[in-house]
Amino acid sequence: MTLDHSARMKRFEEVCVAHLDAAHNLARWLTRDARNAEDVVQEACLRAFRFLDSFDGRNGRTWLLAIVRNTYYTWREKNRVHGSSVEFDEDALAALGYDMHSLGNDPDDSIDRALKEDESRRRIECALAQLPPEFREVIVLRELEELSYKEIAVIIAAPIGTVMSRLSRARKLLLLELQATQAS
């Protein structure tokens, strides 16, 4: 069935505009950059608009988030930010564009100050940002969007067992990272 123009616009408002915050939050955590997040959201909404006919009308939030996620991976591929590895180690992180030592090289200690000012917030943000995207996305979807395993499975196009194991692994990695930064 093809929607006519007005039905399409109405549905777009209901689905995309209504869940723009969720879309932006996921894109922002995946890209770790404000401007790139907006690019990904805009591109995702454009795709959503084009594929509105395929929306089954059930859960707009999961439908849009799945598109945001796909758009992000396409964007990442195009921008040659490699790192399909899901290992939480320095090499994988370096491949993702991370320098784990950059925190220690901060010339005017601004990060150090920020840490002291709002240490817990910074620590969890850094730890999350350092997770490979495959793990970061399930944490964001579960803890910040508070979606069920079934909904997350739809978004990441994987079986529920995969959602469970990624979430479990992601939590362990986060705990390890938080313990490490607390100790140092």
Next chain:
Amino acid sequence: MDCSPIERLLDPYLDDELDPARAASVRTHLEGCCACRRVLDAMSSLRTTIRTEAPYHRAPPELAMRMRETLGRESQEAVRTPAPRTHPPRWNRWFQLGAAVLAAVVVSTTATWLLTAPDPEWAIAEQVINGHARSALTGRPMEVASSDRHAVKPWLSARLDFSPPVVDLTTAGFPLRGGRLDYAAGRPVAVLVYAHRQHVIDLYVWPGAQSRSGLDRPRTFTRNGFNVVHWTDADMTYWAISDLNSADLEAFANNYKTAK
């Protein structure tokens, strides 16, 4: 004790994703196993840390506007030229045309929808959802931003022909953020804005018990990823809306009813 079969279940246990039988077996194991309890405690406090400390990046208000502009162009192109076009010419003119058409479409679809809406309660649910989404997009969910109910209530009362009950639910985990005015069910209404973790809860309040009298057990709707809880009491009609999960939103409704 062999913990490995239980260890795999700790995440779904924490996430409330186990069937009752398996959840019970995890509980039994936890009673006798300090090691697994410690793991679960660590996971649970990690959850609290993430939910309270990690920023929730809401969309900047201008993003929705920019997107509508882009789509105004996009949909115009789709209407005029079905084949994909590589260079949209004179896009500035397309843009203006798109915006005008979009405005007309929004008005006409709303009107059509109101005429064809099957269930009056659904119609109100829809209005409340749209109001909630709109306020999030404008970036101004509150017109009066205060956690003090003695500031929020008079602000609303001064602008409405009724005085909405404003309660403090901070200890229950639902701090007050402020309030605003909106228009729903054909009248100006009060919107109390509460928070729960990263989620915003809008509580729409207006006098009168709608068509159903005494809906003291809240009704929960889920629509399009939003949850809505609706109830009434002797004086007022209430609609709570959030993208919070329905269990927590119902807990909010119950806390509000008890505190009132």
